[in-house]
Amino acid sequence: MKAKIFYIIILFLNISCRQNKDTMASNETTNTSFKVQWDQLKAEKDKKKEKNLVVKFIKLVQEKNYGIANPTYVNYNGKTAPLSNLFEDEKPDQLKSINIEILDRKGIAPNEKLGNWKPLDYKSALLFLQE
Numbered sequence: 001m002k003a004k005i006f007y008i009i010i011l012f013l014n015i016s017c018r019q020n021k022d023t024m025a026s027n028e029t030t031n032t033s034f035k036v037q038w039d040q041l042k043a044e045k046d047k048k049k050e051k052n053l054v055v056k057f058i059k060l061v062q063e064k065n066y067g068i069a070n071p072t073y074v075n076y077n078g079k080t081a082p083l084s085n086l087f088e089d090e091k092p093d094q095l096k097s098i099n100i101e102i103l104d105r106k107g108i109a110p111n112e113k114l115g116n117w118k119p120l121d122y123k124s125a126l127l128f129l130q131e
Helices: 002-045 048-062 082-085 122-128
Strands: 064-072 081-083 099-106 112-119
Touching: 002 048, 048 064, 048 122, 064 082, 064 122, 081 082, 081 112, 082 122, 099 122
Parallel strands: none
Antiparallel strands: 064 081, 064 099, 099 112
């Protein structure tokens, strides 16, 4: 009888460790896919395709129950400001880069910071404000 209880405990521990490993692997995949999409966005050379990639990126973030937090940009003077200040900027078309953070809906991991995207068309950057 003691042997059966021991085997049940071992089986339970084995199953719980496997679930933790699967959860960790899915978090790594999530982080990687966000980064891959962001890198594609940074490499785009066509304004229309860039806008489509922004929409695709936002949908990916939403589908995985994450959100975009703290969108900021570096303006033409080299100062970092909230993305909403883009409306008040004197030269919005000369913004230098966009930075964002990815957070889940509770404000926790993956807490991934993505940056240095120089939009071809600053209007595609405004799509992050509509998210």
